[in-house]
Amino acid sequence: MNAPTSPASPRPDFAQVPDLAPFRARRERLLARMQAAGGGVAVLPTAPERIRNRDAHYLYRHDSYFYYLTAFREPEAVVVLVAGEQPQQILFCREKNEEREIWDGYRYGPDAACEVFGFDEAWTIGDLEKRLPDYLADQPLVWASLGYDSAWDATVLDALNSVRGKARSGIVPPHSIRDLRAELDEMRLVKDAAELATMRHAAQISAAAHCRAMRATRPGRFEYEIEAELLHAFRSAGSQAPAYTSIVAGGANACVLHYIDNDHLLRDGDLLLIDAGCELDGYASDITRTFPVNGRFSTAQREVYETVLAAQHAAREATRPGAHWNAPHEAAVKVLAQGMIDLGLLQGSLDGVIESNAYSRFYMHRTGHWLGMDVHDAGEYKLGGEWRPLAEGMVLTIEPGCYIRPADDVPEHLWNIGIRIEDDAVVTADGCELITADAPKTVADIEALMREARDG
Ligand SMILES: [Mn+2]
Secondary structure (H helix, E strand, O other), X not given: OOOOOOOOOOOOOHHHOOOOHHHHHHHHHHHHHHHHOOOOEEEEXXXXXXEEEOOEEOOOOOOHHHHHHHOOOOOOOEEEEEXXXXXXXXXXXXXXXXXXXHHHOOOOHHHHXXXXXXXXXXXXXXXXXXXXXHHHOOOOEEEEOOOOOHHHHHHHHHHHHHHHXXXXXXOOOOOEEEEHHHHHHHHHHOOOHHHHHHHHHHHHHHHHHHHHHHHHOOOOOEHHHHHHHHXXXXXXXOOOEEOOOOEEEEHHHHHOOOOOOOOOEOOOOOEEEEEEOEEEOOEEOOEEEEEEOOOOOOHHHHHHHHHHHHHHHHHHHOOOOOOEOOHHHHHHHHHHHXXXXXXXXXXXXXXXXXXXXXXXXXXXXXXXXXXXXXXXXXOOOEEXXXXXXXXXXXXXXXXXXXXXXXXXXXXHHHOOOEEEOEEEEEEOOOOEEEOOOOOOOOHHHHHHHHHHHHHO
C-alpha cells in the first residue's frame, strides 16, 4: 500500500487496519440484500464525538453498524452504498489537515482512505450535502436509520427534498425510506469467521482479567483496587477499553444489579461479584464471576452458588441450533426455582413458583442477550411473535443469578448473598461453545486459584 503519509504525524501501524476482506464481503452481502428488496442507496454515518465536560471529549467510539461495513474508525465519516447493475461504494471522511493532525494525530483523508479501505470513491465530509442528492437521484429507495440522531435525519431528508426539487428536470426521487438497521441487524446476528476470531480473543483477555482479579482479592482491599486489576489486564493485553462499566460488587452490593460505584471495602466473609469484559477491536466480551473475598465459600454461600452454577449448566445444555431463544432461560429458571424452594426462600411446588413468577423476587433478569460489537448486541429476539430459533454462529451470554436481599421472611444466613455466573457462548453445529471458560467457576477451581495466589 502506498498511502500518502502526512509529515505532520505518522500513519498508524498497519496492524491497526484489520484484514479488510470480511468488511468488503459484508458490503457485498448488504448490497445483494438491498438489491433483492428493490435496490436503492444505503447511507450510514459513524458516531459523533461527544463532549464530557467543557472541552474534554469522551473516548471516541465509532458506530458499530458503520464499523461493521467499513473498518474505518475515524469520526466524521459516512458510507454510501449504491445497489443495482453498477453498484458503488463511497466513503465520506475528514479531509487531510496538517494543522489538526499536529494536535489530534493522523487522519487518512479521502485519497488514502479510498485506497486502503477499498472504496470506489471517497470525498471529504464537507462535500456530503452537495453530493448526496446526486447519489439518490433516480434511485427507488433510500436505506437509512432515522430517529436516532436528529442532525443526521435532517441531512438525509434535506438530500431527499433536494432530489424532489429536481423532478421537473426529469429526475425521479426515491419513493420510500427503508430501515437500514433492520437489514444490518439480521446480518450482525450471525457472526462471520473474522468476528468469531476477534470475539474469542476478547473473551480470553477478559477471562485472564477475571483470574487476575481473583488472585488480587483479599479482605481489606477496596472494590476499585480490584477494578484496577481488571483494567490493567484489559489494556495491557491490547484491548482498547472495557466493553461496559465494570461491576465490582462486594457483599450486599452484589444485590444491586447495575452497581458501578466500586468504592466499598471488601470484607472477610463476603462474596465479590465481578461483571466485566473488555472490548477488543470493536467487539465486546461479557463475563461475571462471583467468589469469596477470603478465598473460601461459606456453607450458605456454596449452597446458593451451586444452585446458580447448576442453572448455568442447564441453560448451556439448552443452547443449540434449532432451540428457541427462550429455551436456555426456561432451563435456568427451572433449576433456580427448585433451588429457591430447597433453600427455604420460596414455598410451594416448582410449577407453582414458576407460574406465579415468585422466583423473580430473587432472579429478576433474563438469562442472556446477544453479544457482538455491542455488549447487548443487535438482533431481534422474536420473529413473527415467536422466540426465534438459535442458529450456528450466533453469540449470546448465559448468565443466571440469584440475589437475596434481607427480609423478615428470608432465612437470615442467606441475607445479602448475590451471585451471577456469566459466560459467552457461540452456537455451534450441534450445541454451543463457551469462549470464556478460562475463567474458573467451580467452587474447587476458584478456591484452588485463590489459595495458590495467597500461599504463593
Ligand atoms: Mn451480560
